[in-house]
Amino acid sequence: MVATASSHHLPFNARFVRSVCARQGWRHVDLDGGAGYLFAVEADGARVLCGSGAVCAYPTNSATAYTIARDKAFTASVLAAAGLAHVPTELWFVETARRHLRPPGRERADLEAGAAARTYPLFAKPNRGAHGDFAERIPDAAGLRDYLARIAPVHDQIVIQPLVEAAEYRVFVVGGQARFQYGKSEGxxxxxxxxxxxxxxxxxxxxxxxxxxxxxxxxxxxxxxxxxxxxxxxxxxxxxxxxxxxRRNLATGGYPVGFCTKVDPALGALAIAATAALGLDVAGVDIFAPAAGDPLVLEVNANPSFSSLESLGETALAEAIWTDVLGRALAAAR
Incomplete structure (x- = not known):
């Protein structure tokens, strides 16, 4: 059965884009039978593709910038080259395929061999993961080996980071401006x-x-x-x-706290700089703010969801952001 808008719960972005199109007089073009994961927006002879899920929702983000930002190790390299404070990030491979294509020393066997000499606890997660999937605190060497055994059948790469005990914030950047922030609670x-x-x-x-x-x-x-x-x-x-x-995400019971559109200057400046360094137009930047010391970037999400805004009842802000993004994308397509 082909899903339709009436029989299928549309993703957040699909719902917002439909609403914006209706308000602006733009044409919403369904491209996947109403499922809401692939669609286009047309106006005055211009057409832009949008989507949800695995598709980058924001047509103002280039494919190159989006792909780099999806890779946590690449993101850390770009931030380091730009001189921006970020959580140190190590890349490790947990499968042996294509080993001949990469330098030695970053294989699962190397990681396990040095497990006892590491400082614990630490934090591990898939290099291209999302929604808290396999994002875990690792207490000791035995825990690291157990983690590798569980994640290897599912993901081919992981990153390891020091465990940072600090408040975490999400700052949403659009068009070079920090539009809002909120704190991220533990799940x-x-x-x-x-x-x-x-x-x-x-x-x-x-x-x-x-x-x-x-x-x-x-x-x-x-x-x-x-x-x-x-x-x-x-x-x-x-x-x-x-x-x-x-895990500090909605899927595991986390929730946004302290939402505001007046972004802290230090958090906003770092988020804008990180977004620009990656060449993104839209990004959700996760930042640690230690009680003592400067803030540092944890991750840069190039396809951030509006689910938090919806849960907070901030649908007007979400639609305003989508109107801005789509308006600029359509103008560029003319």
Missing amino acids: GLTGDGVSNWADLFAALNAQLQADALSPVIDGLFETGLAAIGAAPSDIAGTGQRLPLAG
Whole structure:
């Protein structure tokens, strides 16, 4: 059955673009049977392609800039060359295919051989991952070996970074301006007054796996239980939170805090500079702000979702940003 707008939950960007087109008198052209993952916008003889999911939603981001930003190791290299503060990032390969095409010393065997000499805890994630997939705190050498065994069948490259204990912010940059910021909370479970913690944890992992994302490991659940003095069989009180450290995204129960359109000057300047260094027009820049010291870039997302804006009820701002992006893209296409 071909999905239609009435039978399929459209992605965030598809919904916003349809609304903007209706308001601006532009033509929205469906290109995938109403699923919302590929469409075009037409006006005054100009046409631009847009999409959702794996497609970069923003037509003002070039293919080169988007592809580089998807690669966390490449992004770190560009930021380093630009002299911008960022989290140190090591690239490692966890599969042996195409080994002859790369310099030696960055293979899984090399990483495992030096595991005992590393400083822990550290943070590991796929080099081209998203939505917190396999983004985990690694406590020790045994934990690193376990992580490599679990991730190898799914991802071919990982990055390793030092664990930074600091507030994390997302700054949204469009057209050289920092448009808004919000803090990113740790993921976690929220009680409903009916289910026990074990059932809530199982439901979270079932949803993650249904979305093709890695489950939260049992150790984080056990640590969260200990933090609030609870047992797996305890009923989770309505609104009660159980922290799941490591992932700060909506998929694992994280949420935006302190949303504002008046961006902190230091965060905004760093986000704008990082976006420009990568040649992007639209970016969601994740930044750590240590209590003592200067902010540093964690990641630059070249295809940021508007789901946080929607969850905050900031749909007018989302539509204003989309109107700006599409207007400039259409003007360039004429």
